[in-house]
Amino acid sequence: LRKGFPEVVFCQGKTQDQIITILKKMSEQYPNLLATRVQPDHFLAVQKEIPDIQYHPTARLFILERKPAEKKGCVAVISAGTADLPIAEEAAVTAELAGSYINRIYDIGIAGIHRLFSHLDQLWQSNVIVAVAGMEGALPGVVSGMVGRPVIAVPTSVGYGAHFQGLSALLTMLNSCSPGIATVNIDNGFGAGYLAHLINQLAEGEK
Amino acid sequence: LRKGFPEVVFCQGKTQDQIITILKKMSEQYPNLLATRVQPDHFLAVQKEIPDIQYHPTARLFILERKPAEKKGCVAVISAGTADLPIAEEAAVTAELAGSYINRIYDIGIAGIHRLFSHLDQLWQSNVIVAVAGMEGALPGVVSGMVGRPVIAVPTSVGYGAHFQGLSALLTMLNSCSPGIATVNIDNGFGAGYLAHLINQLAEGEK
Amino acid sequence: LRKGFPEVVFCQGKTQDQIITILKKMSEQYPNLLATRVQPDHFLAVQKEIPDIQYHPTARLFILERKPAEKKGCVAVISAGTADLPIAEEAAVTAELAGSYINRIYDIGIAGIHRLFSHLDQLWQSNVIVAVAGMEGALPGVVSGMVGRPVIAVPTSVGYGAHFQGLSALLTMLNSCSPGIATVNIDNGFGAGYLAHLINQLAEGEK
Amino acid sequence: LRKGFPEVVFCQGKTQDQIITILKKMSEQYPNLLATRVQPDHFLAVQKEIPDIQYHPTARLFILERKPAEKKGCVAVISAGTADLPIAEEAAVTAELAGSYINRIYDIGIAGIHRLFSHLDQLWQSNVIVAVAGMEGALPGVVSGMVGRPVIAVPTSVGYGAHFQGLSALLTMLNSCSPGIATVNIDNGFGAGYLAHLINQLAEGEK
Amino acid sequence: LRKGFPEVVFCQGKTQDQIITILKKMSEQYPNLLATRVQPDHFLAVQKEIPDIQYHPTARLFILERKPAEKKGCVAVISAGTADLPIAEEAAVTAELAGSYINRIYDIGIAGIHRLFSHLDQLWQSNVIVAVAGMEGALPGVVSGMVGRPVIAVPTSVGYGAHFQGLSALLTMLNSCSPGIATVNIDNGFGAGYLAHLINQLAEGEK
Amino acid sequence: LRKGFPEVVFCQGKTQDQIITILKKMSEQYPNLLATRVQPDHFLAVQKEIPDIQYHPTARLFILERKPAEKKGCVAVISAGTADLPIAEEAAVTAELAGSYINRIYDIGIAGIHRLFSHLDQLWQSNVIVAVAGMEGALPGVVSGMVGRPVIAVPTSVGYGAHFQGLSALLTMLNSCSPGIATVNIDNGFGAGYLAHLINQLAEGEK
Amino acid sequence: LRKGFPEVVFCQGKTQDQIITILKKMSEQYPNLLATRVQPDHFLAVQKEIPDIQYHPTARLFILERKPAEKKGCVAVISAGTADLPIAEEAAVTAELAGSYINRIYDIGIAGIHRLFSHLDQLWQSNVIVAVAGMEGALPGVVSGMVGRPVIAVPTSVGYGAHFQGLSALLTMLNSCSPGIATVNIDNGFGAGYLAHLINQLAEGEK
């Protein structure tokens, strides 16, 4: 179904034993694996079983990449603030592993909106944009109002008070007045990266 | 308490009889009156009792202004879309009646953000900005990131679906990353206009 | 910005006079127009001013199409139930007007899931899928688990009780375990159709 | 009232002392006991007082089974993902202890829906199905659309972001378009297992 | 799939034309039909096409019953208040049409709890209980604490204020401390009646 | 204002230093003090400064009672389950310290409703009833339907899943169909005990 | 149970026929009746059957009072704004009919807090206070901080925007920092009046 895409394991809520068993078995069948929402202290035990697995701490991923995919096209991954990095990286690494070139543009949120303006050209040069933001979550809508590319909006749980763990950013993105946006779950960098890659692939003439 | 401010009656939830009785009595005591959230079909009956009362249909106000206040300073009232006009006008007329000059700049929402950029100078020339927006409600935050004036954000109930009658716009404004903003209740143009006038008055050296 | 896309007016919350003024003026500048969320009883008055404007009752659209766009590629628009038709048609007509071929496959919801299975081939032949569903909103996730194309999920307000005007379907779609999905606002057929067209265009080699 | 059913103690929110006192006293009166939502570190102390009590770590249960009930009929317990196991096992062990044969079919969620299809026959052979799912929670509805048996849906708190600790899965299940489903509280494996046993008993001609 | 169960059409959100087309076609294929959530003013037009269709005003149902099912077993349908009747009747008529004997016991809510006590014997004599309640929604839990039969709880939207259109009754039922209960959507009498019939059938030895 | 009532300090969210300073100063002015929501590990430090202060671990209270109030009348404090004890005791000790006789009747929730019935006489003999319950929260409503005394309902956060930290129990109590009830905040045993004492005092002819 | 209290019928959600049938039958058994939440256009039909029944339009009540209760003690009913009158009157008339003297003090909300201060003496002279408020709902808490009488707080649905149909006022009252308050459902004037009378009765030495 997922042409060329690595197998994926969602590790949150699984015990270390379950994770090792699943990854071990998969690593015997598939060259490339992605384990998301991993805990740092599981890495040594996993690595003991699968020595060539890698750990990406910011993105909270374990990655096995025995047959790297050929990279194509361009996915822009942009984020509003420093605290959104884990989710932005989760998206970027996911799409990269699947075979997309990534253009990372971070820390261009609304509080310093002029930083965004200087990157509009680069955004037009990507096939699709993943826009990650917490707090008020306005970045994806502003970008979509200025750049004619599909925007995948990722609300993050970064914020406090009436942010309600990401609900506020989520609602902002769903209610955007500029069309050309769709939204994934709060903190779902993986889903955004996956979908961005699907679109990038299509734009590069592959189905 | 409210130096020079007209008496105010909130008409929603009051019967026509109650409204007439209250306004009649007040119009004998005070030269200036403001009735908010009025229904058009109450106007004729009210006018019969107070012939010089006026009706402002967009802002849904009845206004009695026998001793117009001297106008001072400048309050900018800006809005994102056409459907936000009733609330923007409620704010504008309230502050105007109280004695502020108003600069109305409408229809400069995020979907066409370039329209906003051409008005930044005017916004810097006001003492305070009332920013009215529904849908995603990002306008006040973007403005506050670009203009160093107090911004009073007014979320409106304009939107649908996950807008939840204005909740989404309200949360966006409360979670704004650019400081210098505070928010009033959904659709509370009156409250925003009143507060803007208070601040404008202070800026003009009056207390 | 929106290459070749018709100008769009969101009519909900606007008065008949405002709508006529806006559409009249735009129809003098642009060959193609789309007015969304229209009311049937506004049509005659609008048509009086713009005689060649058309009314699409199911999709609640007014359409002016003086220079039809050349159609390309394929967007599949699928829906779960009969009551979701207005939103599915809003998406379909939007993408069509913009220049996409549309494959409509309706009434294939979870309650009769076998109907879905017989259309999987057609779904693989489209570039992108708009999946519209109310009630439990499971259709987009099931489709995304079986077809390797980008899925734009549109929750509708069709349902009752703990559906909370579409909230339930929205949350289902945001929490989908099969990746390759992103979600637009409840009842936002327009946004989904617009985004689907953007992706379809990219897949057909146009930017 | 509960013919043949073991006495049950809900341990969450109780201190270790309270739990020991209650279980001790009950174990003198009743042959079979079930303690739910237990904490691992209470086990040794409890076992000291009731040496033949057992601990089921996945299901978070303490079990005393001095007079095992005769097993009858069949309850199918199915689950969507690995992280739902604790709740699925809570349901399975509860119904088993009460006297039902259990058919466990795990890890057949929507993301890999073909796995579900190969088990439809077994589901038809059970009297009642307990369907456990987190994330989008679509499994029970899909099963109920394909199998004519009562489905007891158990939403789990497995998920993140807009899952809101199980709310999303709960709403999905309540809004299912295929009838034949009813839902219990989020993570309430015990309640589902108990009710499934009641129905299984009826189906085996016992009241 | 649904052995002997009539075909069902959910009419809310469908136009009169859609309903007539669907029912007409189905009435040519199936002897028994159930149309739920109907509007009174659609009846004459429907009857013109299907003369032997019947209208049940309290339950808001259209019913075609050309081959009445043989009645078996017993489903108790109980309700808390007079205003819950439409939902209780929707459940009762659904199960009846499908082939269950119904014992209706209405108006036995918590405010006059002594009325409930005099019916406990009858409840023990049914195979399954549908318990319908709005307001605080405590009836199903109290019944389940006193009668060892499966209880299908139906929250209704009857109430006001912090009832939030049935949310309060729904939550009460989901959080019931007496096991043996599962809950359907707010106002979903149809779903409850359908499931009750499934269980009643099993208890009568039919699968 | 609070005739004879001890001074009260709410300790949650205060540092140990703040608590000691406040209590120290008050203990020099007033003979009786009540400190609520205390942490066990603050006790020794507090006792060092005020040697005759007492700690009530279940109710999470520090108590100084140098001039015990004369006890009068009767407040019944009832609770549904063992886990509700901390809140029930908070209410009981508060009213006791203020001068009410207390009749504690615990563990009489809906799951074993027969236990409630055997205490109805005692409830009629009290002036006012504090009814504490978590989970479904039905106890206060059932009691109020059977006993003609004012009922102060206290929802607790005891529960899980769709209990939403006490929201479910709170809504149940607010929507009770039997009148004669009013509700305090979730887990607010103190407020309930205080109000119960006020009413008990009135009933004993004191104002 | 309800010593001397009239029988009560909750008319919302009942048809005119149901209401007439119930009231007719009751009027043959009981001298005093209270029907709440009535619709004006039902009155003539009801009066035809029970000629001496009365209609109280502000409080939306039908009242039959053939054996007026002897009035005792004093219940203060206070309200914040004019739009809260229907609920305040529902409370006042309920308690009056049951046998309490009522002291009505209306329009003393926070916006004009000095009006409240001039009535503190009268509030001290009542046995119990019913405090009705919409909008921010602060009145009951302020009163309770100044008067040592039980306060029954009634939130009303008067407000807009983030008032969420009374939710805001409800939460304010539940979170009040001054003890001596308990809250009833939004707009539940009847429940407040009933409970106030129970307390007033106790204070007058009657049980």
Add this chain to the structure above:
Amino acid sequence: LRKGFPEVVFCQGKTQDQIITILKKMSEQYPNLLATRVQPDHFLAVQKEIPDIQYHPTARLFILERKPAEKKGCVAVISAGTADLPIAEEAAVTAELAGSYINRIYDIGIAGIHRLFSHLDQLWQSNVIVAVAGMEGALPGVVSGMVGRPVIAVPTSVGYGAHFQGLSALLTMLNSCSPGIATVNIDNGFGAGYLAHLINQLAEGEK
């Protein structure tokens, strides 16, 4: 943009390394810095890099103040309870650092409303009031009803149960009936202090 205002870093959700890097770099460019939401255990490491940085434990701030701003005008910062101090101090220190004189008046909440009355004169002497409150959050509305100065309301998360982490206080403030108030996010002392300083500056004739 922010004339004379120190640069600000929001530290919540940032790692210690990120914080040090950002502050280090900024401290080389700007004389004055404000770091909000800091963790105590980061201080030593930060101080090692920037020896003259200061730590304000109550307000959870790191402050670098090499060129203190000249103080002007007056901002009153008032708070309801002791537990609100961290937020009140965050506001006070922010405005102070920016160049405002601060008048702190703490612990004047509704439960002891007479304490508020004795400070009304001082409040009139400030240009703007920051009013901080948790629990019911009524303080800002009461103040605004008595003092004709702009009130910036700051809800805090201090409370429990139906406070929902500050939601209740937030809604109270948004729904205030006395105009002249606007609200910032729950616990956003920084935003309130910043806006208060902007207004104070304007009132002192500076723009």
